[in-house]
Amino acid sequence: MDLTSLLGRLFLCAVLFIGQNLWGAEAKAKKTAKQAAPNPALAQIEDAPGLPRVLLIGDSISIGYTTFTREALKGKANVHRIPANGGPTSNGLQNIDKWLGDTKWDVIHFNWGLHDLKIMEDGKHQVPLDQYEKNLRDLVARLKKTGAKLIWATTTPVPEGNLNPPRNYGDVIAYNAVAKKIMDENGVAIDDLYAFALPRLKEIQRPANVHFTAEGSKALAQQVAASILKALGRGK
Numbered sequence: 435m436d437l438t439s440l441l442g443r444l445f446l447c448a449v450l451f452i453g454q455n456l457w458g459a460e461a462k463a464k465k466t467a468k469q470a471a472p473n474p475a476l477a478q479i480e481d482a483p484g485l486p487r488v489l490l491i492g493d494s495i496s497i498g499y500t501t502f503t504r505e506a507l508k509g510k511a512n513v514h515r516i517p518a519n520g521g522p523t524s525n526g527l528q529n530i531d532k533w534l535g536d537t538k539w540d541v542i543h544f545n546w547g548l549h550d551l552k553i554m555e556d557g558k559h560q561v562p563l564d565q566y567e568k569n570l571r572d573l574v575a576r577l578k579k580t581g582a583k584l585i586w587a588t589t590t591p592v593p594e595g596n597l598n599p600p601r602n603y604g605d606v607i608a609y610n611a612v613a614k615k616i617m618d619e620n621g622v623a624i625d626d627l628y629a630f631a632l633p634r635l636k637e638i639q640r641p642a643n644v645h646f647t648a649e650g651s652k653a654l655a656q657q658v659a660a661s662i663l664k665a666l667g668r669g670k
Contacts, residue, residue: 475500481512486540486666489582490515491526491533493548495590495654498646502655503662511541511662522549522561523569530576539582541665543625543658546570547589547613548644551605559605567612574620583665586617587658588628591635595642625661627654 475497481487488511490496490503497519504513516533520526523546546569550561561569577584588610592601610628617624631638631646631654638650646654 473497475515476517478517479504479512479514482509485509486511487538488513488541488543488662489534489539490658491520491542491544492516492587493520493545494645495548496520496545496587498651499655499658502652503658506655506659507662510668511666513662520546520549522546522552523566523573524561525549526573527569530573534576534580539580541585541662542577542580542582543585543587543662544573544577545587545589545627546573547606547609548592548601551589551592551601551609553600553602563608563612566609567616570613570616574616574622578620584620584622585625585661585665586613586622587625587661588613590627590631590644590646590654591639592644593635593639593642597642597644601644623661623665625658627657630654630657 488507490500490513492515496515500513500515507513516529518529526546547566550559550566550569552560554560559566574584589606592603592606594603606628614624616622631650634653638653639646640650
């Protein structure tokens with residue numbers, strides 16, 4: 435092989451090497467940008483003057499219905515939410531003061547439960563039922579101090595089947611029963627998302643998954659919006 439041919443091959447290899455690296459870097463950058471794209475449900479919103487201020491507190495189920503609730507209440511209420519997954523009641527106790535801030539809330543629509551009843555590697559619930567009751571009582575006491583109208587959202591159904599992470603269908607009923615007792619004792623309104631979702635799970639919930647389809651989240655949002663309007667004195 436003469437020198438010219440050798441240099442030509444080396445040049446071609448260099449071009450291919452540089453091209454592959456540039457393509458890989460571009461693909462990596464796109465992937466990183468996609469991963470870093472903020473969830474619009476968690477974004478801060480700017481209040482429209484003169485409208486009541488609403489705060490949504492909850493886990494990924496509430497994240498799913500947040501933007502749809504905002505759309506349903508556009509021009510009627512400023513719908514904020516906590517900037518994270520609310521997780522179990524233990525997480526709520528750690529963060530509730532930060533989430534509430536020092537601003538006025540007219541309505542707070544809240545839920546904890548799905549994370550509390552999650553079954554951990556040791557076979558126990560993340561937050562046992564008796565501790566869940568204690569935590570929830572403390573959280574309700576803190577929320578009442580805001581002076582806002584409170585709405586408790588019942589925990590949505592867990593479908594039967596092998597779930598990851600594991601949860602038991604019947605545990606939702608037990609945790610919701612404890613929550614209802616607390617809400618009744620404290621005069622807190624109840625948005626029964628469990629009863630709303632249960633008869634239509636096949637249409638709105640993902641298979642073998644506690645989460646809902648986009649249409650399912652939209653349906654939940656209509657129920658949530660109706661409960662908020664009722665609390666504001668604007669419902670039927």
